[in-house]
Amino acid sequence: MKLVYQPSDKPKLGQLIVLAIQQLLAIMAATLVVPVIIGNEMSPAAALFGAGCGTLVYLFFTQRKSPVFLGSSFAFINSMFAAFAGASTIGLGYLGLIIGAVMAGLVYVIIALVVKKVGVNWINKLMPPVVIGPTVAIIGLSLAGNAIGDAQTGEVYVDGVVTASPLVCVLCAVVTLFATILASTFGKKTARLIPFIIGIGAGYAVSALFTIIGFAAGIDALKIIDFSYFSNLLVDGKVALSTFFTIPNFTFIKAFGAFGELSGQYIGTLAAAYIPVAFVVFAEHIADHKNISSIIEKDLLEDPGLSRTLLGDGVGSMVGAFFGGCPNTTYGESVACVAITGNASVVTIFTAAVGALLIAFLSPFVAIVDSIPPCVMGGICIALYGFISVSGLKMIKNVDLEQNRNLFVVSTILICGIGGLTLNFGQITITAIATALILGIIVNTMLSKADAK
Secondary structure, X not given: OOXXXXXXXXXXXXXXXXXHHHHHHHHHHHHHHHHHHHOOOXXXXXXXXXXXXXXXXXXXXXXXXXXXXXXXXXXXXXXXXXXXXXXXXXXXXXHHHHHHHHHHHHHHHHHHHHHHHHOOHHHHHHOOHHHHHHHHHHHHHOOHHHHHHHHOOOOOEEOOEEOOOHXXXXXXXXXXXXXXXXXXXXXXXXHHHOHHHHHXXXXXXXXXXXXXXXXXXXXXXXXXXXXXXXXXXEEOOEEOHHHHEOOOOOHHHHHOOOHHHOOHHHHHHHHHHHHHHHHHHHHHHHHHHHHHHHHHOOOOHHHXXXXXXXXXXXXXXXXXXXXXXXXXXXXXXXXXXXXXXXXXOHXXXXXXXXXXXXXXXEHHHHHHHHHOOHHHHHHHHHHHHHHHHHHHHHHOOOOOOOOHHHHHHHHHXXXXXXXXXXXXXXXXXXXXXXXXXXXXXXXXXXXXXXXXO
């Protein structure tokens, strides 16, 4: 898709705000769900604030040349669990989140210094299109199950069980998907820039209609949206200005005073849980930047350079975890949003990051986002994850798959990645994407001298 806005372009103010909200909606669900998974009183609003801070740091280090939003990393979930499991108090667990993120960030900093010294040619040789293309593809394909699972799920629970019929939820997901597709394909210029907002709006409206009918008629199968998220905005049944603003439970506040409980054993636990994962996420960092580079038709590993993107990601993770507890990573959803809308404006990413900082304090907006049912986001994610996959496949369109050496590389990566080949070493988990990439590199290196014929 031809870009409507290049990275250096600046949309008009009104349009800019709407585009920034769209970027936030694209990344927000995944960013907010990580602290929910971890539990231990972690704050989704604080994680959103941390993602905004991390993105601003990333944009600073990349000289505002890379249009990517950073969000909470799923790769570090087991590491974060380990930080709490090894803590004697919840305060020490929060301190562990910060220390672990600093360790992971330092891995990025060290790699960045090495790359600065030796350049990136070795990466291009190690990971040519035949390797990086299918790796990007499986980033999207590996998430397909999540998108379909969400598309069949509502938000209203009774006794721990979702009440909504999967068929009704799928209908809402399909409405969301179709509205997004039609806006992106047939809409005028403005509609094509905001297909996700249009899609989410359409899906939410249909879901709300079913939910209202469900409550009015007493039909649980139609209850999709949980409107209780808005109850916290009321005081004695009335809207109160005081509930519109709230201060998130920032990680550094929860960690305050736990320094005296630190031990060498706990530090070792954090090092074992975070550092190896940082090397794994490094591979995904390259894949994401190769992907966005192909979309904007500019090699970001050369300009601003891999060393700068690594520094932005690493330092951004440290800062993000200081506030929200979650190390950050470049988001495929953000990249897909750029690809679908044709909006690569870095100013949009900057505005979205600032918006994340503000929204973290605004209860109504957080309530609205929280109330968006999984089926609506599932419809959006079908498009997002699909575009990630297609972006990867486009990278191998010029690769000769009639040659066995190329065919073996691509097939190894696709099957291991889609099949979910993960490797566990104690508390360390090498994700399916990283495992597939590593095996692909090995196969490609092993066959590099094979006769092309």
